[in-house]
Structures are given as structure tokens and as C-alpha cells.
Amino acid sequence: MTGVALIGLGVQGRAVLAELTMAGVSVVAWYDPAIIDDRPGRAASLDAACQAPGVDLVFIATPPSQHAEGVAAAARAGRTIVCEKPLSADVTTARRMARTVADAGVMAGVNFYLATASAGIGLRRGADAGKLGAVQRLTLVARFARWPRPWQADAGAWLSSPDQGGFVREVTSHFVYLAESIAGPATVRSVEIARGEDGLERRLNATLDHQGVLFTIDAAIGGEADERVQFTVQGDAATAAIVDWDTLIGLPYPAPAEAGIVPAIDSLLAGRADSLPTFVSAARVVAIVEQLLNGPDRGSGS
Numbered sequence: 387m388t389g390v391a392l393i394g395l396g397v398q399g400r401a402v403l404a405e406l407t408m409a410g411v412s413v414v415a416w417y418d419p420a421i422i423d424d425r426p427g428r429a430a431s432l433d434a435a436c437q438a439p440g441v442d443l444v445f446i447a448t449p450p451s452q453h454a455e456g457v458a459a460a461a462r463a464g465r466t467i468v469c470e471k472p473l474s475a476d477v478t479t480a481r482r483m484a485r486t487v488a489d490a491g492v493m494a495g496v497n498f499y500l501a502t503a504s505a506g507i508g509l510r511r512g513a514d515a516g517k518l519g520a521v522q523r524l525t526l527v528a529r530f531a532r533w534p535r536p537w538q539a540d541a542g543a544w545l546s547s548p549d550q551g552g553f554v555r556e557v558t559s560h561f562v563y564l565a566e567s568i569a570g571p572a573t574v575r576s577v578e579i580a581r582g583e584d585g586l587e588r589r590l591n592a593t594l595d596h597q598g599v600l601f602t603i604d605a606a607i608g609g610e611a612d613e614r615v616q617f618t619v620q621g622d623a624a625t626a627a628i629v630d631w632d633t634l635i636g637l638p639y640p641a642p643a644e645a646g647i648v649p650a651i652d653s654l655l656a657g658r659a660d661s662l663p664t665f666v667s668a669a670r671v672v673a674i675v676e677q678l679l680n681g682p683d684r685g686s687g688s
């Protein structure tokens with residue numbers, strides 16, 4: 387049975403814990419510096435959690451500013467790593483994390499939801515199989531009644547911080563990853579962003595260029611629905627879309643049996659980097675997202 391050390395027990399960490407437990411994966415150790423209680427498996431430190439007996443994989447579900455520390459500890463322990471996205475809110479740090487896992491020689495992946503969700507897998511496979519024809523255009527429209535979203539109310543202040551949070555890092559990054567996986571590397575062509583008095587983005591309109599295939603983003607806080615998200619891929623033969631994360635329309639592609647984070651973990655532990663985005667590709671997403679938020683200089687760190 388796979389043994390996991392879970393780092394971070396906030397909103398996302400608890401969701402991961404529930405999914406792993408339901409699938410029969412054993413969380414043998416956990417660590418969260420903000421939680422001190424007697425739940426079984428609590429480690430005294432980050433390093434102790436990563437080095438605990440029976441740990442095969444370290445799953446890092448802390449806020450972005452703590453990801454690098456968790457990745458370094460897991461790499462020192464020689465463990466396979468899964469890290470939540472974004473890797474960082476800083477491109478230099480994200481690229482350093484990619485070098486850390488490469489230098490340690492450990493298997494590692496980044497938990498972009500659409501990499502393992504049925505809708506994301508189906509869209510990528512359908513596009514790769516030519517079901518849409520030649521891809522011509524990508525679009526993302528996203529609306530949020532408020533930020534953070536209601537289910538994130540207990541996530542902590544970081545999610546509302548312009549330094550780590552906001553919907554561009556938290557939501558748009560998923561679709562930047564998906565767009566690159568379908569249409570190849572992107573270059574930011576234009577950005578219009580509006581912010582509130584707290585510095586957090588309220589609206590983003592942007593255009594990315596994937597080697598001639600344009601990806602337009604229209605995202606904002608506003609509207610009646612708690613959340614509405616649609617990512618559309620237009621080809622010269624057909625058009626398909628993911629609506630609200632889990633519904634794939636316009637592409638009757640079979641639901642993949644291997645959807646979900648647990649099969650992706652199994653794949654990493656078997657030495658296959660074919661289910662989750664690599665740290666290198668996730669660092670590319672960080673570079674693009676930081677350019678969308680803060681201009682080209684924030685995406686050019688080395």
C-alpha cells in the first residue's frame with residue numbers, strides 16, 4: 387500500500403486527505419505548522435514528515451509561499467513529490483524548484499486539476515487524436531460572484547493576497563496549463579487588468595499566442611453565480627468545451643478509467659511522468675501567470 391506524507395491541512399489539504407483516504411491510500415504522516423493536535427501521524431517537523439517510515443510520496447498542499455520549503459525537504463528525503471499549483475508566485479523560485487527535483491533525481495509532478503480530471507483528459511486526447519481538426523482558437527470565460535469562492539472561506543488570508551492569491555493564479559493557471567498542453571508554448575501578447583483597492587485583480591482580459599493559435603482570456607469578479615467557467619477549443623472540424631471544470635461538451639470522447647489524483651500518484655511511483663505536469667512545465671505556467679498579473683519583467687526571472 388502506498389504511504390503518503392501530507393504537508394498542509396488547510397482547505398486543499400483536507401480535500402486531498404479525503405480523496406486519498408477514500409481510495410485506500412495510507413497517509414502515514416502529516417505536518418502543518420499552524421495545527422498542533424494529537425491526530426495520528428502528526429510529525430514534529432517538515433523534515434520528520436518527509437523522512438517518516440513508510441512514506442513513498444510527499445504531497446505538498448500548503449500555500450504557495452511554502453511550496454519551495456516543502457519540495458526541498460521532500461527532495462532531501464529522496465521521496466516522490468506531488469505539489470499543488472502554482473509552484474510559486476515568483477518565477478525564479480519556481481524554476482529553482484524545478485532544478486531541485488531534477489538535481490535530486492526524484493519523480494515529481496504538479497497537481498493541476500485538469501491534468502487528471504476526466505474532462506481535461508478527454509479534451510486533450512480528443513484534440514491530439516484530431517477529433518477537432520486543426521486547432522484555431524482557444525477561449526476562457528470565467529466569472530466569480532466573489533473572491534475567495536464560498537468553499538474557500540477557510541483557506542486563509544493568503545488567497546485574498548495580491549502576493550500569493552487571486553483568481554489569476556488560482557484558476558487561470560489551470561487553463562494556461564491546459565492551453566499549452568493542447569496548442570504548445572505561449573507568449574503573452576496583450577494584457578488589461580483592473581484591481582481593487584486591496585491590490586487584488588478584479589478583471590483580466592488577455593491574449594496569448596500559442597505559435598499562431600490565439601488564446602483569449604476574459605475573467606472577472608462579478609455576476610450572480612458563485613462561479614462560472616468555460617474553456618473552449620475551436621478547431622477547423624469541430625468545437626469542444628469544458629464547462630465548470632467537469633463537463634466536456636462537443637467531443638464524445640470516452641471517460642478515461644485512469645482519471646483522478648490517485649492513478650497519477652501510482653504512475654509517478656511506477657516511474658512514469660505521464661499523468662501530471664512536470665515542474666518544468668509548471669514553472670512555465672508561473673512565468674506566464676506572473677506576466678499576466680505584473681507585466682513581462684515578472685515572467686523573465688532566471
